[in-house]
Amino acid sequence: MSEFLHPKNMGEIKDADGVGKVGNPVCGDIMWVYIKVGKDKKGNEILKDIKFKTFGCAAAIATSSMITQLAKGKEIEKAEKISMNDIASSLKGLPLIKMHCSVLATQALKKAIEDYGEKKSLLNVPSR
């Protein structure tokens, strides 16, 4: 409940490295996740910043907020593996009927990371 009433990392990143847009207005929820990628001291790619925008119910807002907190500062590969159960347990439980909200949150983050990967591979295409 407090995650819903006081969500963290709300908003958008204007110069995001990746954006993940998921959702289906027919079923209800829409989530957009923005990521900014940086490197840690060892040179691994990490999620330097992450923000979200959500049209959805209390659970959708809470799961969006939770995944951004779980992912922030993490290495990309680890962030990608955050599961719906990780979110649910961090929220100290999520009603069964709302589990789809946490699935949506993981999908949004995965898409943002994919988007980043695609952009990077385009940039890395060697020039002739």
Added chain:
Amino acid sequence: MNPLYFDNAATTKVDERVVKEMLPYFSEKFGNASSQHTAGQEAKNALEKAKKMIAKKINAKTEEIIFTSGGTESNNLALKGLFFTNYPKKNHIITTRIEHDSVLNACRWLETKGAPITYLNVDREGFIDLNELKKAITEKTFLVSIIHGNNEIGTIQNIEEIGKICREKKVLFHTDACQSFTKVPINVTKQNLDLVTLNAHKIHGPKGVGALYIKKGIKLIPLAHGGGQEKKLRSGTENIPGIVGFVKAVKIVNSKDIQRMTILRDKLISRLLEIPNVTLNGPRKSRLCNNVNVSFNNIEGEAIGGYLENEGIYTSTGSACMSNTLETSHVLKAIGLSPLQSNSSLRISISKFTTEEEIDYFIEKIKQIVTKLRRISPLIN
């Protein structure tokens, strides 16, 4: 501050005067109305007096009222009871797309028993088209069942005109008047009503009690067989405390309360429509005096409801996430709302206990919440 209860279309607070009236019927006058002794006759008298009073309120005869467990049972008894009386000679029912679930789901069940059902469309404000109704009536039609005041968007149908059509075409007319009873006049003679569903808990009466008006001469097959109470239409020992409470709730309805609610409703609607990108669902006129339903476009109704609850305000949503089925409201869909608009809706239903200060407080809070949620909406740049 006590919670602000703005969900009176769901149920209402029982009036203290109603509770007081009911109390003696639990442990002092607890007799069974079927018993011959004095205690039984005491209950029987209370029952008869109650019928007389409810009948008078809708211009019916005392013997045309039976008590039930509430709106759902009355609706089921009307629909199924008439179907099994008329089938197979006649089997067609006409209803609307905006009925309460107790009518819609009874109809869907009857479809499996051989009843073709016509679900009439409604316009943007929730009104049926009388010509569409006329055209839908066939020689197989035995019943038209149309909700009087809609529970979600407050639309009040013109039941007098519908009644006229049904009379001309010689089909029975049933209306579910759970939301409208005592708020809008019901006169079974003037409005040509054959069956009317009524209940207590929407008008500050107890839960678990309702009534069905059945015009004299109409035959129904009962849902429950047993001791033959309520003219064999509804077996089971009568809920005398509930019935006494129901009658008290009807008695204390005051036309000034209705006028006050209407003024507060209109104020609430006007103030809500001042917020950018808010649209009213349902009509401005011919609307239940306690119903407001709006869509706060681009934000989700249940999220609004959650934040409102945190401020101590109880409302209701037609949003997908609210229900266990994750389906959006069939009523909002019927009036042409997109799933997004439907998911953005909020129902605010007031009562005679609602004050102007509560409306002001609500407006102040809702503005803050809408601003906050719109800031995180992906639908707004």
